[in-house]
Amino acid sequence: MSDDTARPRLVLASASPRRLDLLKQIHITPDAVDPADMDESPLRDELPRDHAARLAAEKARVVAARHPGCAVLAADTVVAAGRRILPKAEDEATARACLELLSGRRHKVHGGVTLIGPDGREHHRLVTTAVTFKRLDTREMTMYLRSGEWHGKAGGYAIQGLGGLFIQQIIGSYPNVVGLPLLETANLLASVHIRPEA
Numbered sequence: 005m006s007d008d009t010a011r012p013r014l015v016l017a018s019a020s021p022r023r024l025d026l027l028k029q030i031h032i033t034p035d036a037v038d039p040a041d042m043d044e045s046p047l048r049d050e051l052p053r054d055h056a057a058r059l060a061a062e063k064a065r066v067v068a069a070r071h072p073g074c075a076v077l078a079a080d081t082v083v084a085a086g087r088r089i090l091p092k093a094e095d096e097a098t099a100r101a102c103l104e105l106l107s108g109r110r111h112k113v114h115g116g117v118t119l120i121g122p123d124g125r126e127h128h129r130l131v132t133t134a135v136t137f138k139r140l141d142t143r144e145m146t147m148y149l150r151s152g153e154w155h156g157k158a159g160g161y162a163i164q165g166l167g168g169l170f171i172q173q174i175i176g177s178y179p180n181v182v183g184l185p186l187l188e189t190a191n192l193l194a195s196v197h198i199r200p201e202a
């Protein structure tokens with residue numbers, strides 16, 4: 005059987021337009037997008053990397069149950085300052101608190117990825133990127149809060165947008181910070197015969 009005939013349908017279990025764009029960037033177009041839409045609160049004392057891995061797996065399982073025989077891809081991005089999991093900023097006060105915490109410091113972004121194959125087998129990856137912010141002055145803080153870009157973003161910033169202005173150093177995968185570690189995701193997908201189209 006050729007690789008092409010073996011290619012299963014791919015379902016992206018995500019409501020994030022960024023994840024769809026990142027997949028498209030590597031010439032992979034899901035056959036369907038079906039967000040898991042679940043409670044993403046951390047468990048008591050859950051470590052940031054464990055949280056990212058657990059949520060990616062849970063999102064994938066919920067969606068795989070709705071699409072038997074398909075490959076299902078899910079991910080979760082967690083911004084962590086030490087053992088602390090930063091929230092997704094839904095209001096300005098939360099965004100400000102996140103930015104004050106990140107200002108002038110290094111933090112980590114953990115990207116959990118789960119692929120459930122058409123045979124129901126689970127494959128997991130956890131990718132960590134270290135990001136250093138410059139120290140933000142009052143003008144920069146005000147400008148960024150006004151932009152509204154922080155809305156719905158883990159840690160209250162977007163590296164792919166205006167937030168890129170604050171990045172002094174990054175060690176590791178850039179697309180992981182945006183929402184999907186592309187190298188590791190492509191390797192997972194290749195294991196179920198889904199490859200970038202020319």
Ligand SMILES: Cc1cn([C@H]2C[C@H](O)[C@@H](COP(=O)(O)OP(=O)(O)OP(=O)(O)O)O2)c(=O)[nH]c1=O
Nearest residue numbers: 018019020080081157158161162163181182183
């Ligand atoms: C740190 C950072 C996060 N983000 C975004 C990516 C994710 O969408 C979001 C993290 O939240 P997630 O819970 O990982 O994703 P989501 O709720 O948007 O979508 P779904 O769970 O359905 O897959 O933060 C950026 O876009 N840029 C950044 O630099």
